[in-house]
Amino acid sequence: MGQRIIVIPAYNEERTITDVVRSALKFAERVVVVDDGSRDLTATLAKDAGAVVVRHAVNRGVGAALGTGIEAAVRLGADAVVTMDADGQHRAEDAGRVFDRLAEGDVDFVIGSRLKKSEDRGNMPLHRVLLNTVGNILTYMLFGVWVTDSQSGLRGLSHKAARTIELRTNGMESLSEFVKEMKDKRWKMAEVPIKAIYTDYSLSKGQNFFVGVKVALKLIFRRFIG
């Protein structure tokens, strides 16, 4: 027990995965890469870089991969879990800061927020800021909790939260589902400002308007029916 584990969901990320795993290992005892049915060398490269690799036989989406990764981390004896994107947009030292915040012991859930302080927006493109704001408003309307970055992939869970979280959606909408879980299970939350690194590569991988609409519909469905 007492391990810090970083979980990285990855789908066709052979370009970035080696560097991401190596830098993550500086801030955690273990790194779990969930290879979400990639058709490239993601799994092999992640393993060579020192990660424990969990392989989805078919692509199930980032939410499903996060669920698998968190469960794997719990089985490996994680005391705290931090999730991180595989496309290189997060800095490993920010994952370290999320671990530090969890270690203070008064919160169960930490969001690494790219928008916590406006000067930390860094080079987040304006359309991303807008999309994020819509995500935040929708998250607030559906689940009644205001967070400054509902779509951030860098977040931390205490042992208790990692053990009890239940993600039912498979795609990007699961990022808001974390917030629902936090509210339902009465976890205490904190936000830690982080800096995102936007490259053309990471921008091509993330959300766009149409993904956003799909995510919104699924969330509404999840809230009222599913």
Place this chain on the structure above:
Amino acid sequence: MHAIQIVLLCFALFAMSRVLIRYRRGGMRVLHVFLWLVFWIAVGVVAFHPDTTNLLARWLGVGRGVDTAMYLSLLVIFYLLFRSFGKLEDLDRQLTRVVRANALREMEEDLAGKKECKG
């Protein structure tokens, strides 16, 4: 009798035969068989005697029988779409559970294998 009536009647008969065949193979619940048969018999009756929809239309307060049939069919279609959507979501979740269970088992076997090698 118009051509459209013959087409509709034939289709209703075909649909009923499919329902019965699926039931005989054990793929359908009795309640569903009953509901589908009632539905297709109603389609057959309306095709044969279009005037029956006027009775229903008058009773419901809709102007024309054909309009009533349209409204009702839309209702049925939306309901079925909604149900299929829910079913798909269920399947999606179940598939994730299977994929996840497999992935975790493989990880544990991998790690156990490594330990044995070291030991």
